[in-house]
Amino acid sequence: MPTFALLGLPIYGLLIQRAAALAPPNDDQWAQLNGTVGGHLYTSLPLASSCFSTVNGMPSTVNATECALVQQGYLDPDFRSVHYSAHMLPQWETCQSTVQRCLLNSNDPSDPTAWEGKECFQGAIAPRYIDVRSEQDILAALSFVNETGIPFSIKASGHDYKGRSSFGSLSLWTRNLDSLSYSADFTPEGGNESYPAVTIGAGVPFEDVYDFAEENNITVVGGYHQTITASGGWVQAGGHSVLSPVYGLGIDRVLQYKIITLDGVVRTANKFQNSDLFWALRGGAGSTFGVVLESSMLVEPQMSLRVAAISFNQTAENAPGFLQLIVDNAYKWGQEGWGGHMGPASLINVNPLLTLEEAQASVQPLMDYALAQNGTAVVEDLPSWESFFEKYVESAEASVGVQTILGSRLIPTDPFFTDADSKQALLDVMNKMIDTYAVNPYIIQGTPFLYNYTEGTTSATPAWRNSLWELGIHQNMNYNATLDTMFAQYEIVNNITKWMRELAPDSGAYINEANPYEPDYECNHFLGPNYPALLELKDKYDPFRLLDCWMCVGWKGAADERYSCYLNISTSY
Numbered sequence: 156m157p158t159f160a161l162l163g164l165p166i167y168g169l170l171i172q173r174a175a176a177l178a179p180p181n182d183d184q185w186a187q188l189n190g191t192v193g194g195h196l197y198t199s200l201p202l203a204s205s206c207f208s209t210v211n212g213m214p215s216t217v218n219a220t221e222c223a224l225v226q227q228g229y230l231d232p233d234f235r236s237v238h239y240s241a242h243m244l245p246q247w248e249t250c251q252s253t254v255q256r257c258l259l260n261s262n263d264p265s266d267p268t269a270w271e272g273k274e275c276f277q278g279a280i281a282p283r284y285i286d287v288r289s290e291q292d293i294l295a296a297l298s299f300v301n302e303t304g305i306p307f308s309i310k311a312s313g314h315d316y317k318g319r320s321s322f323g324s325l326s327l328w329t330r331n332l333d334s335l336s337y338s339a340d341f342t343p344e345g346g347n348e349s350y351p352a353v354t355i356g357a358g359v360p361f362e363d364v365y366d367f368a369e370e371n372n373i374t375v376v377g378g379y380h381q382t383i384t385a386s387g388g389w390v391q392a393g394g395h396s397v398l399s400p401v402y403g404l405g406i407d408r409v410l411q412y413k414i415i416t417l418d419g420v421v422r423t424a425n426k427f428q429n430s431d432l433f434w435a436l437r438g439g440a441g442s443t444f445g446v447v448l449e450s451s452m453l454v455e456p457q458m459s460l461r462v463a464a465i466s467f468n469q470t471a472e473n474a475p476g477f478l479q480l481i482v483d484n485a486y487k488w489g490q491e492g493w494g495g496h497m498g499p500a501s502l503i504n505v506n507p508l509l510t511l512e513e514a515q516a517s518v519q520p521l522m523d524y525a526l527a528q529n530g531t532a533v534v535e536d537l538p539s540w541e542s543f544f545e546k547y548v549e550s551a552e553a554s555v556g557v558q559t560i561l562g563s564r565l566i567p568t569d570p571f572f573t574d575a576d577s578k579q580a581l582l583d584v585m586n587k588m589i590d591t592y593a594v595n596p597y598i599i600q601g602t603p604f605l606y607n608y609t610e611g612t613t614s615a616t617p618a619w620r621n622s623l624w625e626l627g628i629h630q631n632m633n634y635n636a637t638l639d640t641m642f643a644q645y646e647i648v649n650n651i652t653k654w655m656r657e658l659a660p661d662s663g664a665y666i667n668e669a670n671p672y673e674p675d676y677e678c679n680h681f682l683g684p685n686y687p688a689l690l691e692l693k694d695k696y697d698p699f700r701l702l703d704c705w706m707c708v709g710w711k712g713a714a715d716e717r718y719s720c721y722l723n724i725s726t727s728y
């Protein structure tokens with residue numbers, strides 16, 4: 156078996172040459188790997204392949220039963236979450252640069268023109284994956300990767316907006332690491348302090364965590380979508396919640412990670428041991444330092460929440476006035492402990508601190524505005540996070556099964572919410588998005604605004620700490636968009652992100668929810684001044700650079716062959 160492990164050359168440039176010179180693993184090697192992972196190695200085809208009569212250039216038998224199931228589940232995050240080859244944003248199932256894909260029509264998944272007379276291509280789906288069930292599976296996989304030099308990826312839910320859970324010759328699918336436990340006095344290993352905490356396996360979706368929290372009469376601070384993986388990319392890169400304004404980001408609340416670093420060592424990282432790794436994992440992003448097995452997060456007692464839900468039909472005339480009210484109230488809301496998701500004609504905000512009467516008074520001007528537009532406005536008290544999530548979030552969360560590009564920026568509190576001219580500049584940018592491109596601003600009041608942060612404890616961009624909003628936009632692409640259309644749509648996203656960057660040049664962007672072609676990824680935007688230290692830790696814990704992903708710490712760069720499916724869009728504009 157060829158192995159560069161014997162060369163013992165932890166030198167980056169040489170290593171790539173050696174790895175590239177290795178022959179791909181043969182059938183015997185794969186079979187051997189399969190043996191060491193208890194038969195959990197599988198080959199994979201694209202989600203909708205059963206609908207097509209030509210798959211990867213070969214004639215294929217259509218399975219109408221399977222195809223019907225895929226159509227039915229196409230837009231359902233729960234369906235996608237349990238299928239290895241499904242990603243929430245299906246462009247990451249495709250090779251965008253060659254327009255090779257295997258998608259159904261998101262506007263109508265039963266539309267047969269998607270597959271009739273069309274070919275299905277593997278795209279960005281790794282052709283083999285391990286359905287990971289244990290530490291041993293991961294250790295065997297890492298050792299195989301180390302010996303063969305093959306590129307690999309890690310996939311939990313497939314929520315990634317930047318394709319970081321796609322690609323490679325082998326994928327480790329962690330969805331079935333589904334352990335979940337609660338301890339009222341969890342003590343981080345090596346420590347002498349205890350906290351109420353949940354310990355969540357790497358594959359558990361937030362909806363299961365929220366059910367579990369409800370059963371245990373506790374509150375877990377988590378994301379605004381049912382199938383995001385709590386211990387995956389969310390808690391390794393930031394992790395915002397509408398409760399973050401009071402209770403902090405996911406990275407603030409995590410007490411401990413268990414991880415297998417790429418040197419093949421199982422480690423516990425917390426503030427008492429492997430504390431450098433603990434810092435790096437708290438913001439440095441997924442797919443960088445190893446395969447996380449589980450994380451333990453601080454919990455709050457069960458709490459009731461005040462909820463404001465307001466919406467009306469948007470028109471060119473009524474949107475600017477509502478945005479104006481949102482901007483004018485945002486700072487006060489921050490001080491009052493509100494978090495929420497807002498747009499030009501809607502908001503769903505929650506507050507754990509105010510009374511119902513205070514909450515009503517706080518949002519009254521927006522209720523009046525919406526009612527004058529014949530819209531709807533409710534302020535109510537709900538007994539728990541789960542009751543809020545089920546009533547409001549599951550019907551309002553971002554849709555999946557549709558190719559979606561995102562751009563975003565963290566908007567600093569000062570001056571944008573303290574100074575009249577800056578407020579106006581912020582409003583101008585939001586109105587310009589609507590007027591120029593018919594793109595709605597998506598406002599998330601989800602930064603740790605009131606949270607008492609201890610300086611230096613996390614590695615995400617410090618821009619989180621003095622911002623009030625994450626301002627973003629979504630752009631959907633048709634399932635059959637041509638290359639020209641894709642470029643044109645990215646150009647819109649690039650133009651809008653540029654406006655936001657120019658508005659707040661010294662701020663940053665949330666690495667998980669940024670434009671995939673954000674320029675200057677390392678210095679200013681995602682990790683800021685933490686980048687050099689993160690790069691050092693990358694070398695320490697992944698000395699052979701086995702793990703690589705798009706714009707991740709220490710990545711090989713856009714020109715590397717593994718990124719050939721990304722569009723050639725300049726990131727230096």
Ligand SMILES: Cc1cc2nc3c(=O)[nH]c(=O)nc-3n(C[C@H](O)[C@H](O)[C@H](O)COP(=O)(O)OP(=O)(O)OC[C@H]3O[C@@H](n4cnc5c(N)ncnc54)[C@H](O)[C@@H]3O)c2cc1C
Pocket residue numbers: 243244308309310311312313314315316319320329357377378379380382383384385386387388389393394395396440441442443445446447448552553554555667668704
């Ligand atoms: C519809 C939607 C709603 C969202 N809402 C929110 C929100 O409310 N708040 C928020 O903060 N973010 C939100 N996000 C962004 C989300 O945090 C990121 O997409 C995140 O990367 C998802 O992590 P995942 O593990 O679930 O997804 P995946 O795509 O499976 O993985 C994401 C990244 O983490 C890596 N990774 C996953 N598991 C592991 C592991 N065990 N060890 C090491 N690396 C791992 C992957 O390799 C990849 O790089 C949302 C995304 C979508 C699509």
Ligand SMILES: *[C@@H]1O[C@H](CO)[C@@H](O)[C@H](O)[C@H]1NC(C)=O
Pocket residue numbers: 159160161162163297298299301302417418419699
């Ligand atoms: C990878 O190879 C190096 C060099 O031989 C070795 O030191 C290391 O333990 C290997 N790592 C894994 C995870 O097998």
Ligand SMILES: *[C@@H]1O[C@H](CO)[C@@H](O)[C@H](O)[C@H]1NC(C)=O
Pocket residue numbers: 189193194195196197198
């Ligand atoms: C791995 O082994 C299992 C059990 O024997 C088998 O079902 C599976 O098809 C094998 N995987 C591959 C890729 O051959």
Ligand SMILES: *[C@@H]1O[C@H](CO)[C@@H](O)[C@H](O)[C@H]1NC(C)=O
Pocket residue numbers: 218219220221
């Ligand atoms: C077709 O798909 C169904 C549903 O997944 C499956 O049960 C059945 O075995 C498949 N049939 C064939 C011939 O593969």
Ligand SMILES: *[C@@H]1O[C@H](CO)[C@@H](O)[C@H](O)[C@H]1NC(C)=O
Pocket residue numbers: 347348
């Ligand atoms: C925990 O340990 C630290 C330092 O090791 C010490 O200062 C502190 O008093 C200890 N706390 C408890 C509750 O024992």
Ligand SMILES: *[C@@H]1O[C@H](CO)[C@@H](O)[C@H](O)[C@H]1NC(C)=O
Pocket residue numbers: 372456457458
């Ligand atoms: C749930 O927790 C709340 C807040 O701590 C407490 O007031 C309540 O009594 C608990 N309920 C049950 C059934 O334990």
Ligand SMILES: *[C@@H]1O[C@H](CO)[C@@H](O)[C@H](O)[C@H]1NC(C)=O
Pocket residue numbers: 527528529
């Ligand atoms: C609201 O409804 C009333 C009664 O149907 C109608 O007269 C009015 O024009 C509507 N207002 C708006 C802003 O649509």
Ligand SMILES: *[C@@H]1O[C@H](CO)[C@@H](O)[C@H](O)[C@H]1NC(C)=O
Pocket residue numbers: 467468528529530531
């Ligand atoms: C909004 O528009 C929809 C569709 O035209 C209509 O059914 C609904 O009544 C309108 N709502 C309001 C508040 O005007």
Ligand SMILES: *[C@@H]1O[C@H](CO)[C@@H](O)[C@H](O)[C@H]1NC(C)=O
Pocket residue numbers: 401402605606607
């Ligand atoms: C932050 O600390 C201050 C001072 O100790 C305290 O009054 C405040 O309640 C804390 N804020 C939060 C959100 O915990």
Ligand SMILES: *[C@@H]1O[C@H](CO)[C@@H](O)[C@H](O)[C@H]1NC(C)=O
Pocket residue numbers: 260266268269633635636637
């Ligand atoms: C995309 O699909 C839609 C619906 O099937 C069709 O109307 C349209 O012409 C297609 N566009 C392209 C570019 O093929």
Ligand SMILES: *[C@@H]1O[C@H](CO)[C@@H](O)[C@H](O)[C@H]1NC(C)=O
Pocket residue numbers: 643646647650
């Ligand atoms: C993007 O901005 C550039 C520079 O202002 C402009 O030339 C171009 O037309 C814009 N693209 C789109 C799609 O509007």
Ligand SMILES: *[C@@H]1O[C@H](CO)[C@@H](O)[C@H](O)[C@H]1NC(C)=O
Pocket residue numbers: 714723
């Ligand atoms: C990407 O485009 C640039 C110029 O637009 C060109 O120099 C470069 O070679 C292209 N890269 C690839 C991989 O096609």
